[in-house]
Amino acid sequence: MAPHSERRPFLVHTSRLRRAVGSRSHEVRRGVIDDLACSGSAVPAHAQVEADVVLESVVGGVSVTGTVRAPWTGTCRRCLEPAGDTIEVEVREHFTEGGDGQETYPLCEGELDLEPMVRDAVLLELPQAPLCRQGCLGICPTCGVNRNEEACRCRPERDERWAALDVLREPS
Numbered sequence: 001m002a003p004h005s006e007r008r009p010f011l012v013h014t015s016r017l018r019r020a021v022g023s024r025s026h027e028v029r030r031g032v033i034d035d036l037a038c039s040g041s042a043v044p045a046h047a048q049v050e051a052d053v054v055l056e057s058v059v060g061g062v063s064v065t066g067t068v069r070a071p072w073t074g075t076c077r078r079c080l081e082p083a084g085d086t087i088e089v090e091v092r093e094h095f096t097e098g099g100d101g102q103e104t105y106p107l108c109e110g111e112l113d114l115e116p117m118v119r120d121a122v123l124l125e126l127p128q129a130p131l132c133r134q135g136c137l138g139i140c141p142t143c144g145v146n147r148n149e150e151a152c153r154c155r156p157e158r159d160e161r162w163a164a165l166d167v168l169r170e171p172s
């Protein structure tokens with residue numbers, strides 16, 4: 001890999017692509033992007049984020065469609081054990097000369113940097129309230145037992161009240 005693409009792995013040269021409307025190129029780029037985090041989870045430091053995209057030259061710019069993938073880790077909101085998985089986000093974005101600061105990303109002097117798009121896609125998709133698994137049973141509020149690991153002997157009505165509270169706390 002050339003030294004320059006090591007530093008900016010998401011930078012794509014577009015001069016050739018842009019010679020004809022309709023030209024396409026498939027790019028798979030991987031690299032580390034710093035500070036990908038939300039309140040509930042984060043992409044681990046030094047973890048590789050991947051963009052697997054098709055660039056197409058269109059009138060006035062370049063359209064980018066494909067998939068962005070990133071590993072994440074966090075703490076399960078119910079049992080407080082470590083949680084983690086990989087997010088996979090479909091992207092469909094436009095890059096225009098200089099960008100418009102809102103809907104499109106910038107394209108300048110024959111270069112297009114996918115990194116801001118990848119960053120935005122990952123930040124939108126990182127779970128705010130992760131679960132270690134679908135249907136995690138959480139910690140019993142009465143006896144403190146991790147109910148994924150052992151059965152809780154507390155009275156069932158306590159469990160139901162807790163379940164109702166848990167629903168209230170779920171953002172979705």
Ligand SMILES: [Zn+2]
Pocket residue numbers: 076077078079080081131132133136137138
């Ligand atoms: Zn859990």
